[in-house]
Amino acid sequence: MQKRLIELACEHAEAAGNVQLNEDEAGPYQAIPQPGASWQPEGHPALQPHEYERVTCRAEVYNAEQAQAQVTELLSQEATTHLGSAYVLQGEVTPTVSTITTIDARKGIVAFQVQAEGVWAYQLGAAQLHRLTTLVSSKPLQQARSLLLHTQGIHQVTVTSTDWWDDASQQALPPDPNRIQIVVISWAGM
Helix, strand or coil, rough: HHHHHHHHHHHHHHHHHHHCCCCCEECEEEEEEEEECCCCCCCCCCCCCEEEEEEEECCEEEHHHHHHHHHHHHHHHHHHHHCCCCCCEEEEEEEEEEEEEECCCCCCEEEEEEEEEEEEEECHHHHHHHHHHHHHCCCHHHHHHHHEEECCCCCCCCCCCCCCCCCCCCCCCCCCHHHHCCCCCCCCCC
């Protein structure tokens, strides 16, 4: 019963605005029961052992939006360092708080250990796509596929045509790079 009263007191404290909308708990509530005065009338002996109990609830909180932004920034810096600047975040970084350690309870200082993950995909820029169309122009289909597959960020190549070019055998790409279009299809989870 006492535990439920403590939980209710903490829920009321949160509802009273002690935790802001964009904040999350940094750990469980600390409920500190403190004995209160007896409730029997003054000068009369207590007939039953009832006492008021006062509870002070404390919880460390953190700004979840700010933490998300900071984790995204740190993981993006790591990705740029290890993968290069041509890789771009696909979607959002997903952080998971694994441990929380109280450093100084009086000052409300806690340390978080956060695991985060995200998906980065290689992004081909317009200049690089133009270089690729120039590279494969006039090349036999097999050689063009091979050249493209050896390009960073390309994992699959399919050649299609809406109007076949001048090569009657259809074994080589057009000599004019402007007649070649490279379409990049990316998907998360590659």
